[in-house]
Amino acid sequence: MNAFMIGLFVGLGAVLVIAAITKWRSRNRPMSVAEKADYLSKRRARTLPALAVIYFSQQVSFFSSLGDGGHRGVDHFKIGAWIVLSLALLFALATKGFLFQPKEVRDLIDDENTRSNRADAMRLGFLFACSAALAAYFIAEFQPLTVGETAHLVLTFGLGAALLRFGYLERRAHKDA
Amino acid sequence: MPERLANRLKERRTELGLTQAELAEQVGVTRKTVNTVENGVFVPSTILALKLAKALDRSVEELFSISPG
Numbered sequence: 001m002n003a004f005m006i007g008l009f010v011g012l013g014a015v016l017v018i019a020a021i022t023k024w025r026s027r028n029r030p031m032s033v034a035e036k037a038d039y040l041s042k043r044r045a046r047t048l049p050a051l052a053v054i055y056f057s058q059q060v061s062f063f064s065s066l067g068d069g070g071h072r073g074v075d076h077f078k079i080g081a082w083i084v085l086s087l088a089l090l091f092a093l094a095t096k097g098f099l100f101q102p103k104e105v106r107d108l109i110d111d112e113n114t115r116s117n118r119a120d121a122m123r124l125g126f127l128f129a130c131s132a133a134l135a136a137y138f139i140a141e142f143q144p145l146t147v148g149e150t151a152h153l154v155l156t157f158g159l160g161a162a163l164l165r166f167g168y169l170e171r172r173a174h175k176d177a
Numbered sequence: 178m179p180e181r182l183a184n185r186l187k188e189r190r191t192e193l194g195l196t197q198a199e200l201a202e203q204v205g206v207t208r209k210t211v212n213t214v215e216n217g218v219f220v221p222s223t224i225l226a227l228k229l230a231k232a233l234d235r236s237v238e239e240l241f242s243i244s245p246g
Contacts (some may be wrong), residue, residue: 034202041207113210139180160192173218 004131007080014081015088023100026130037108040098044109049167051089052160058082059156079148093121093162119171125162130159183244187215191234204228 031039064077091097096110136150145153184235191199204225213219214229221229230237 032202034198034207038198043207068188108205108207111210112222112225113206113213116219156198170209173213176212 005080007077007082008084009080010077011081011084011088015084019100033102033104033108036101036105040101040105041109041114041170044092044097045167045170045174048092048163048170051092051168052163055085055089055156055163056160058085059152062152081151082152086159089159089163093118093125093159093166098123113173114170116164117173121162121166124165125158128161129154129158179235180243180245181217182220182241184214184217184241186211186229186233186240189235189240193233199231200232203232 059076062082096106098106098109101109132154133150136145137154139145140150190197195203197211197215198208201208204211205228207223210219210221210225214221214225226237226241230240233240
């Protein structure tokens with residue numbers, strides 16, 4: 001098994017561990033559908049910006065070796081883990097999420113304010129992704145970039161910006177006047 | 178100057194002795210959405226405005242009005 005696959009599995013394992021901890025933490029908590037939706041929505045508002053920061057901080061080592069080509073075993077491992085984390089974050093951002101919750105809770109979490117916040121975040125993410133693509137085009141004039149590196153740049157800035165914006169809007173929405 | 182949507186939601190809700198959570202449950206949204214509408218952070222859809230008006234037993238025009246920014 002190569003380092004890329006190990007990275008993928010480690011990433012998947014981390015996602016499963018987080019899901020299990022989350023499930024365990026919310027055990028024995030009798031709540032109505034509305035209370036549960038509110039609780040989960042607050043938790044998402046706290047978690048997403050933190051995950052965005054982790055996501056960004058993970059990229060420091062990648063960007064510091066930009067242009068190296070990334071053919072070492074450790075690079076393959078990092079890219080595998082990064083793909084899983086990117087997919088998990090994209091899923092959390094673009095869908096209702098909370099797959100293990102009942103449908104009525106998931107529908108309530110995704111009410112019109114959340115959809116509006118998500119649309120706003122996606123818009124900003126799109127602008128950042130386009131800007132990153134333009135920046136990559138500019139950088140490539142001076143230093144050759146691989147397709148993987150360019151995709152990395154675009155996705156990191158697009159997804160990271162969208163996550164931060166969504167988290168900010170959701171936190172603001174939960175704040176009382 | 179951009180116009181903004183003023184509302185008397187909180188006033189009417191308090192009159193009826195409802196909490197944000199109770200009102201939210203009646204109209205099928207989370208407390209967060211009611212909170213953002215009350216604070217003027219979020220402009221509700223026509224459907225939600227109608228639901229809120231029904232739950233608070235007022236017309237939409239009585240609950241919402243346009244005010245200069």
